[in-house]
Amino acid sequence: MVGQVLNRFSCVGTAVMLLAVVATGVAVAQQRPVDWVALNPAFAGATRVNDREQCTPCHTDVMETFTSTRHARAFRHASMPEGGECESCHGPRSKHVEEPNDSLAWSRLTARQQSAVCLQCHEGGARLAFKNGPHLSAEVSCTSCHFVMETRSERALLAKESAPATCYQCHSDVRGQMFKASHHPVREGRMDCASCHNSHGSTRALLTRTTVNDTCVSCHAEKRGPFVWEHAPVRESCLNCHDSHGSNNSNLLTSKGAFLCMQCHSYGGHVNLPRYNRVSSPLASGCVNCHLAPHGSNHPSGAKLTR
């Protein structure tokens, strides 16, 4: 069969290449090889050609761009245990080489099947929970976020030039939030979606930590506490007062100035006196002009969060 293809394309160097690939380097581990026929019956009867040179005559353009990717570099130094580099993701291609058509196309696999192909080598670590996570459940596969045939992003072979651009393909509402006056500096490139989210996970809102507060205080450590004088809603969740992505109120607050506090503190006393609950004070928040420590206080007389 190899002979046939050689004749067809007169690729004299091919046999030499094949030997070179088998002879060199460490193995790229395929911990869980997939059953290609089970994924797509059209693979029945096909075997691995184990030789990228046989793809060259028809796929020069794609192979050219592929050369710059992390995969191409990793595979170049490795002997592929069960086939050539291309076939570890594209399955056994002997039939395709002889009779090219799109019956083995990637798009014919479901999101779960596509992911199984990648998980051959990438199960574990950050992706342990991917199979039970909200993305795969919604038919979002590895290749919804990653494009592996060329390098488009600085790292992680993302489908777009950056993580935010990749996510905004589907989460355009978050893009809008990031354009509000007060926002986490994602647009400025000082952090990105992956600073708070593990897209491969299955925890609530795919956060990098188990809870909202653990995620927030991983950067804002001074808000972690415990404080001598705690403020109950802070312990419960930062999101009682803050939006995580963006807000048109200062400091990512969910509402403006005194209104924020008065959602919970609306009983009598000074709280209801106009001079205490002005919304448009110079500091834009009437209450925190005096209650300087809304997150909790360690001052001996800070019980009312005034210092």
Ligand code: HEC
């Ligand atoms: C790490 C996995 C992986 C490897 C290795 C790989 N590919 Fe791909 N390739 C893909 C995926 C996934 C797609 C589908 C991309 C998409 O549509 O999102 C694809 C798409 C293609 C396409 C269609 C491109 C188009 O623009 O329509 C060709 C042709 C192709 N690959 C050939 C090859 C060849 C030849 C090799 C070896 C040099 C190779 N691939 C190596 C995963 C891989």
Ligand code: HEC
């Ligand atoms: C004789 C030419 C020829 C050879 C050799 C060849 N292909 Fe193809 N291949 C094609 C053609 C033509 C198509 C497009 C079929 C279509 O879209 O109808 C294609 C499509 C593909 C696709 C895209 C299907 C998709 O996912 O959308 C992949 C992947 C691919 N080939 C991989 C390979 C690999 C890997 C090799 C080497 C082992 C190889 N091909 C060898 C002609 C060839």
Ligand code: HEC
């Ligand atoms: C045959 C094993 C194998 C398969 C199958 C495979 N990969 Fe990889 N992948 C690797 C290796 C090896 C590396 C390089 C790891 C390193 O250099 O530390 C890598 C690296 C990556 C990286 C990191 C790139 C970077 O620049 O940081 C991403 C993202 C990735 N693979 C995604 C995928 C996706 C998506 C698929 C399925 C379309 C896939 N891989 C299929 C072996 C594989």
Ligand code: HEC
């Ligand atoms: C919803 C989008 C999304 C999906 C789906 C997704 N990834 Fe990722 N992946 C990312 C982002 C974003 C990064 C970069 C993370 C960072 O910057 O730390 C990444 C990083 C990676 C890396 C390199 C860093 C590492 O953890 O080793 C690999 C490998 C990888 N992904 C493989 C996969 C595989 C395999 C799948 C499918 C099982 C998958 N990804 C599904 C968005 C996604």
Ligand code: HEC
């Ligand atoms: C191909 C479309 C697509 C892409 C790309 C995508 N997502 Fe998603 N994402 C979804 C869908 C669909 C859901 C599940 C339905 C929903 O909650 O909207 C989801 C859910 C989520 C959730 C909510 C999970 C929950 O438990 O409520 C978060 C957080 C998320 N995605 C973050 C990201 C990040 C970060 C990226 C980029 C690295 C990204 N997504 C890329 C489609 C996508």
Ligand code: HEC
């Ligand atoms: C500073 C941390 C942080 C950053 C940065 C961040 N998120 Fe979030 N995101 C969160 C938190 C916390 C939640 C949970 C909100 C909740 O539970 O109500 C969330 C919720 C989500 C959700 C689900 C609920 C919704 O609002 O639709 C999506 C989707 C999402 N984020 C996408 C993104 C994308 C895309 C990016 C990058 C552009 C991003 N996030 C950047 C912290 C962050």
Ligand code: HEC
């Ligand atoms: C990966 C680190 C990181 C995480 C996690 C993080 N932040 Fe931030 N946060 C920042 C950075 C960086 C800034 C910008 C600070 C600056 O401009 O000096 C910021 C700014 C803020 C601001 C002030 C915004 C303004 O307009 O001045 C608030 C409020 C805030 N974060 C709350 C949160 C909350 C709530 C969470 C959890 C949902 C969180 N942060 C998670 C890094 C982080």
Ligand code: HEC
């Ligand atoms: C009870 C409401 C409330 C809760 C809950 C809350 N905050 Fe705040 N936060 C505020 C107010 C009000 C400001 C503005 C303070 C000012 O104007 O001086 C603020 C400001 C901030 C700032 C920017 C200014 C600064 O002090 O650094 C950060 C960062 C911040 N909060 C993080 C957090 C984190 C992290 C949590 C959860 C652990 C949290 N907040 C929970 C009310 C709250």
Ligand code: HEC
């Ligand atoms: C989500 C509800 C909520 C919000 C919003 C909120 N608080 Fe509180 N606050 C509480 C709860 C609950 C307590 C504990 C009440 C208790 O122990 O009797 C508390 C306690 C306090 C105390 C101490 C009261 C005492 O009698 O010791 C002060 C002062 C206070 N809050 C000020 C503020 C200020 C200022 C804001 C706005 C920045 C604010 N709170 C926003 C729920 C909230």
Ligand code: HEC
């Ligand atoms: C001019 C300063 C000032 C302003 C403005 C102010 N407070 Fe106070 N607040 C105090 C002082 C002083 C105390 C009592 C402290 C003590 O007893 O040690 C107090 C006590 C409280 C208490 C504890 C229960 C009580 O009534 O004694 C709450 C709750 C409270 N303030 C909420 C608010 C809220 C909500 C706002 C905004 C609408 C606000 N405060 C505006 C100075 C202020």
